[in-house]
Amino acid sequence: MSTTDTRAESILFWLKNTLKLDIEQFEPASSDASFRRYFRVTHKQGQHIVMDAPPEKENTEPFIRIATLLKQADVNVPVIYEQDLNQGFLLLEDFGASSFLDQLNIDSADSIYQAAFNSLVTLQSNVNTATCQLPLYDEARLKQELDLFYDWFLTKQLKLSIPENIRHDLNEKLLLSALEQPQVCVHRDFHSRNLMFLDNNSPGVIDFQDAVIGPITYDLVSLLRDCYISWPDKKLEQWVAQFFNQIKTQGLVNCDIATFTRWFDLMGLQRHLKVLGIFTRLNLRDNKPNYLNDIPLTLNYVCQICSKYPELEVFNHYLTNSILPTYHQQQSN
Numbered sequence: 001m002s003t004t005d006t007r008a009e010s011i012l013f014w015l016k017n018t019l020k021l022d023i024e025q026f027e028p029a030s031s032d033a034s035f036r037r038y039f040r041v042t043h044k045q046g047q048h049i050v051m052d053a054p055p056e057k058e059n060t061e062p063f064i065r066i067a068t069l070l071k072q073a074d075v076n077v078p079v080i081y082e083q084d085l086n087q088g089f090l091l092l093e094d095f096g097a098s099s100f101l102d103q104l105n106i107d108s109a110d111s112i113y114q115a116a117f118n119s120l121v122t123l124q125s126n127v128n129t130a131t132c133q134l135p136l137y138d139e140a141r142l143k144q145e146l147d148l149f150y151d152w153f154l155t156k157q158l159k160l161s162i163p164e165n166i167r168h169d170l171n172e173k174l175l176l177s178a179l180e181q182p183q184v185c186v187h188r189d190f191h192s193r194n195l196m197f198l199d200n201n202s203p204g205v206i207d208f209q210d211a212v213i214g215p216i217t218y219d220l221v222s223l224l225r226d227c228y229i230s231w232p233d234k235k236l237e238q239w240v241a242q243f244f245n246q247i248k249t250q251g252l253v254n255c256d257i258a259t260f261t262r263w264f265d266l267m268g269l270q271r272h273l274k275v276l277g278i279f280t281r282l283n284l285r286d287n288k289p290n291y292l293n294d295i296p297l298t299l300n301y302v303c304q305i306c307s308k309y310p311e312l313e314v315f316n317h318y319l320t321n322s323i324l325p326t327y328h329q330q331q332s333n
Contacts, residue, residue: 008039011050014089015041019082029097040094048081049095053088060088063209066134070208073126073185075119076201077208095204101192101228109231113223115202116195117243120187120219123205125250127185129213137186137214142175142270148277157280158326162318170315177266181215182253188212190219191226216253217260221268225301227275227294240264262309269305269312272298299327 008026015021025042029049035057039050053060060083070077082091100112127134135141150167154160187194188210196204224231224239231239244260247253253260275298279291303324306316 007052007054010087011039011052011089014084014087015043015050015091018084019091021045040097041091047094049078049092051088051090051092053090055086055088058088060085060090063090066208066211069127069132069134070123070205070211073123075123075126075205076198076203077205095196095198095206098197099193100195100197100203101226103197104192104229109235112197113239114242116190116223117239117246119195119203119205120190120223120243121246121250121252123187123219124184124216124247124252129183129185132185132213134185134211134213137178137183137212137218139175139179141212142178143171145274145277146171146174146270148281149273150277152277152280152284153273154323156284158323158330160322160326166314166318170312173311174266174270177263178215178218178270181217181263181267183213184216184252186212186214186218188214188218188222190222192223192229195223215263215267216247217264217267218271221264221271225268225272227272227298230297230300237261265305265308269302272301272305276302299324 012023012026015023015026021041022044023041024044025040027040029038029040035054037052039052041048041050051060051063053063064080064083067077067080071079078093078095080090080092083089100116104112150162154162187205187208189207190205194205194207196202196206198204220240220243224236240261241257244253244257276295279295279298282288282291303319306312306319
């Protein structure tokens with residue numbers, strides 16, 4: 001915390017003077033890809049997380065509303081103890097500092113992912129899409145996300161201009177696959193850094209404020225084709241089948257495993273293209289270059305799926321002959 005961090009000073013004033021807490025320790029807990037920051041505050045009455053969301057840049061209302069919705073659905077999200085919406089401060093339950101990413105290894109993965117599957121099935125089963133008032137992950141939103149890939153990764157980073165027929169063909173296939181899936185509550189960032197490892201009722205689910213109603217495979221692919229950790233294909237197939245059987249039993253899907261796997265793969269392609277755009281934007285616009293380290297794995301996922309499906313041949317050809325050589329050339333300079 002810098003000596004000129006006026007928002008941190010304001011948080012401390014709020015904690016001490018408004019909430020009357022006897023502060024023992026106050027330190028950064030984490031930051032994310034937005035303008036939000038988190039501090040861990042230890043005090044005589046216990047330990048909490050403070051969210052710092054500057055009101056001119058971040059709206060805390062969706063976080064509060066969706067936290068309430070998910071809590072009612074039995075998803076383990078942090079309790080909001082205190083709030084000051086004018087300043088953009090929330091006092092939250094502390095899920096600790098250990099994420100699933102910190103705990104995942106080849107020995108622990110089966111049990112950790114099963115806990116994540118259980119949480120995800122709870123989310124998909126218990127949130128009523130007819131009454132939850134979440135925005136739709138509709139065609140316009142999906143296209144907007146794909147534009148991040150075209151505008152930031154291709155145009156601004158690689159200085160490439162994708163032919164319109166290739167763009168249209170890819171969009172059409174990905175949108176069709178996404179929209180024909182059962183539509184459920186989607187966390188939208190359900191991955192190993194946003195699932196906190198707990199002794200009881202694990203995972204603690206965070207960063208859910210962008211939740212929507214959308215395709216049933218979206219959160220699963222965020223989890224299993226995580227941009228921060230990867231697994232062998234055989235293991236991945238096993239987990240996809242495991243989750244499929246779980247939601248089939250719940251009556252959430254009525255298709256075969258082949259259809260579900262195709263949905264999963266194409267949903268992953270849409271997500272990873274979007275993420276390539278976001279990681280690039282975080283570097284170029286927001287001066288957060290660390291996310292560039294996660295581009296190779298994300299790009300590798302894109303290559304895997306494009307080579308797997310013959311109907312993606314047109315884009316795969318452009319990927320292989322234009323995108324990859326340009327990207328590798330940039331990296332070698």
